[in-house]
Amino acid sequence: MDRSERFYLIRQRLGQQRSVSTRQLLDELEVSPATLKRDIQYLRDRFQVPIEWNAELGGYTLDRPGAETAQSELPGMWFSDKEIHALLTMQHLLANLDPGGLLAPHVEPLVRRLDKLLGAADDAAEEVRRRVLIVGIGKRGIKLAHFEKVGSALLRRKRLSIRYFARGRGEESQRQISPQRLVHYRENWYLDAWCHLRGGLRNFAVDSIRDVELIDTPARDVPQATLDAVLGPGYGIFAGDRLEWATLRFSPERSRWVAAEFWHPAQKSRVEADGRYVLEVPYADHRELLMDILKHGAHCEVLAPESLRSLLLAELASMHKKYAGE
Numbered sequence: 001m002d003r004s005e006r007f008y009l010i011r012q013r014l015g016q017q018r019s020v021s022t023r024q025l026l027d028e029l030e031v032s033p034a035t036l037k038r039d040i041q042y043l044r045d046r047f048q049v050p051i052e053w054n055a056e057l058g059g060y061t062l063d064r065p066g067a068e069t070a071q072s073e074l075p076g077m078w079f080s081d082k083e084i085h086a087l088l089t090m091q092h093l094l095a096n097l098d099p100g101g102l103l104a105p106h107v108e109p110l111v112r113r114l115d116k117l118l119g120a121a122d123d124a125a126e127e128v129r130r131r132v133l134i135v136g137i138g139k140r141g142i143k144l145a146h147f148e149k150v151g152s153a154l155l156r157r158k159r160l161s162i163r164y165f166a167r168g169r170g171e172e173s174q175r176q177i178s179p180q181r182l183v184h185y186r187e188n189w190y191l192d193a194w195c196h197l198r199g200g201l202r203n204f205a206v207d208s209i210r211d212v213e214l215i216d217t218p219a220r221d222v223p224q225a226t227l228d229a230v231l232g233p234g235y236g237i238f239a240g241d242r243l244e245w246a247t248l249r250f251s252p253e254r255s256r257w258v259a260a261e262f263w264h265p266a267q268k269s270r271v272e273a274d275g276r277y278v279l280e281v282p283y284a285d286h287r288e289l290l291m292d293i294l295k296h297g298a299h300c301e302v303l304a305p306e307s308l309r310s311l312l313l314a315e316l317a318s319m320h321k322k323y324a325g326e
Contacts, residue, residue, distance in 0.1 A: 001029065006039055007047075014051065069317040139187040140207040145175045149212050150191055159196075163211040164224030166205060172210070173197070178219035180227055182206075185237050192231050194220045202228045203239055233282060235264050240284025247303040250277045254299035263292075278303070286311055 043049040050063035176199035183190040189206040252275030268280040
């Protein structure tokens with residue numbers, strides 16, 4: 001029996017019994033009195049387990065000031081029952097954020113451990129997960145092997161050789177990249193990276209990577225401030241060199257929703273006297289912003305800039321032509 005197993009057994013016996021004698025622990029753990037003393041002291045000092053010797057009962061006890069202080073054990077960590085419920089809920093959130101089952105193989109051992117720890121609780125672990133429902137729209141599948149290689153290169157600071165399909169152009173290319181950070185955005189994963197083919201920062205949809213190989217060459221590091229300046233200032237996932245500000249006005253009805261939404265860290269807003277909501281956001285590429293404007297239909301009006309109004313009018317004219325059958 002290794003040390004972690006001994007810790008678990010000591011904690012389990014203390015939770016099950018009012019007191020546990022030295023002889024019982026020595027017999028079950030099959031260790032010397034000196035080792036048992038060291039184990040108990042370690043649990044007290046490192047994990048703050050409230051183990052006390054009770055002379056009246058003739059054994060070790062847990063000092064329980066209240067029911068909610070009961071602890072459950074994980075290797076190297078100690079959690080209360082409420083914290084384990086929170087961990088299970090977070091696991092469920094992660095599993096639902098994970099479009100291709102990328103995290104499940106790695107998280108499942110933890111879930112099984114948590115299930116055992118919650119075994120005697122009033123709320124079963126399955127019940128905790130059943131009560132949380134997450135509905136994701138627009139998820140695109142990712143190959144686990146590709147995601148793992150991207151993550152490995154990112155953390156080990158190595159380059160990647162990728163075969164990438166650019167959906168916007170319908171073209172495929174081979175290139176070397178230095179990964180900088182992974183971004184989970186609107187149900188999908190993106191990789192911010194330095195592209196050695198183009199000589200600049202680019203944003204890659206991970207699901208569009210058709211083949212990937214780890215290269216034993218140090219990645220080029222780009223400062224965080226540069227990443228944010230190049231890839232982060234505008235609206236949405238698309239980057240661009242020139243920022244413009246869009247001014248949008250929403251109807252009083254739609255304002256009740258949009259006013260509570262977060263569109264951009266630098267957004268500006270105001271509510272007009274008639275209840276209409278005016279939102280200003282910076283953008284470098286109109287494509288994603290235009291999609292979000294269109295989903296609000298007649299409830300959203302583009303006030304500025306004129307170039308964005310013209311793009312919207314052209315899109316509406318194209319839609320009208322299609323639906324009018326001309």
